[in-house]
Amino acid sequence: MAPESTTATGSGEPSRTLALLWGDPSAAPRRKGPGRSVTVEQVVDAAIALADDQGLGAVTMRAVAERVGVSAMSVYTYVPGKAELLDLMVDALYLRMERPAWRRSLWRTRLTKVAEANRQLLTEHPWLTEVAALSRPPLGPGVMAKYEHELAAFDDTGLSDLDIDAALTYLLGFVQSHARSAHDAARATTDTAMSDAQWWEANQPILARAFDPEAYPRSVRVGSASGEAQGSAWSDERAWRFGLARTLDGLAALIDGD
Template identity: 80%
Template structure:
């Protein structure tokens, strides 16, 4: 099984699987089904959460649910369709409390935080969840409907509402991918960021010439002292989310037009 993002399978086949259409039944002859598609998807999610997306192989899935490797293909035709089912399943499981706050910034902050929590719980999602080709299943539709409702009362057009949601989710996805990569780098090297900088301090002091790189040395030293490393995920999240919402405020709460010609 191999795939890199959602939306890579045969559309009609994938949609039938996502919505439980009978036409999604097996095309290959073989033994009767002993488990369900939902059980196969749940096993794939468990493997991805425990060991990463690379662990989701036909053999591992078969062992997890107790069927033969070839039988896996009687449930899902391939990795592209399986990825769509996995992503839609985690979206469907998200909680969707009603939007009670009258503040659009508060509502959109909750949208961002909910998606950040989801990507933290399932880091592999940052590798495959394509904003341009989401799996159009019940989970995606429920998530989309709920998050669009957070923009009610903002005065945005339908097109701008969709763009504003994509803009917010794009920030969350990019941030979580960076945080995931940073955490993986620390794990793979067995060095914390602080240890890495300490180990490289002698050569850095020689390479970072204040005369040649005055801004880089000055700003880098100030940022490093403030956050204890070259990059701090929580600080970057707070700063980035605030600036993202500020950008949307230019559309939602525009100030008075400037005077003059």
């Protein structure tokens, strides 16, 4: 059996993974006995549902087998191991993303839509931030369709092919980083059963002593202004709007020039 500690794409045996991603019959392990009762797609959907409901840690080959109604051993005749399963899960979600045709618009509008679509995907499936590696994506039909669509958002920018690839990676890197921060903030609220406002209120006596305006004049001034404006030390929406704007500003220096 394959180890179940894998938590990143691109960790499986490449040829076997690619064959599975592209539906090559040779990828299916040979087996004796009656025909298959479920499909690889059903196995992948069951794994995605487990990750969405209970987190990535709940996705084991045994748990997936139970959800689709096959034995723990027979699930390996559909997918060789968890490494390959993770690649299939990521690629399946990428394949299902909406890809409306790019209409004539400013490049900044198109890239904003790319960022927002990826943010929505990572919000709906938080575990993706743990496994979707930019350096080793599963090169299946979902990844290729997503990549082609997002590259097209750079049409008419005048960038070279290398710069387009780097610019897209830069944009998606910001989205992934923000999504991780948002997930961490949401998890902190869930784990403590307290909103940010409740946490700050509960710790106000200690904070009042710690935040000495004479010792930390900038921290007190800026922290107070931010806290009052956001209702907490960090705002998901404000961080998203500010960070995305600055990311696009950085690309503007490359695309539009000085």
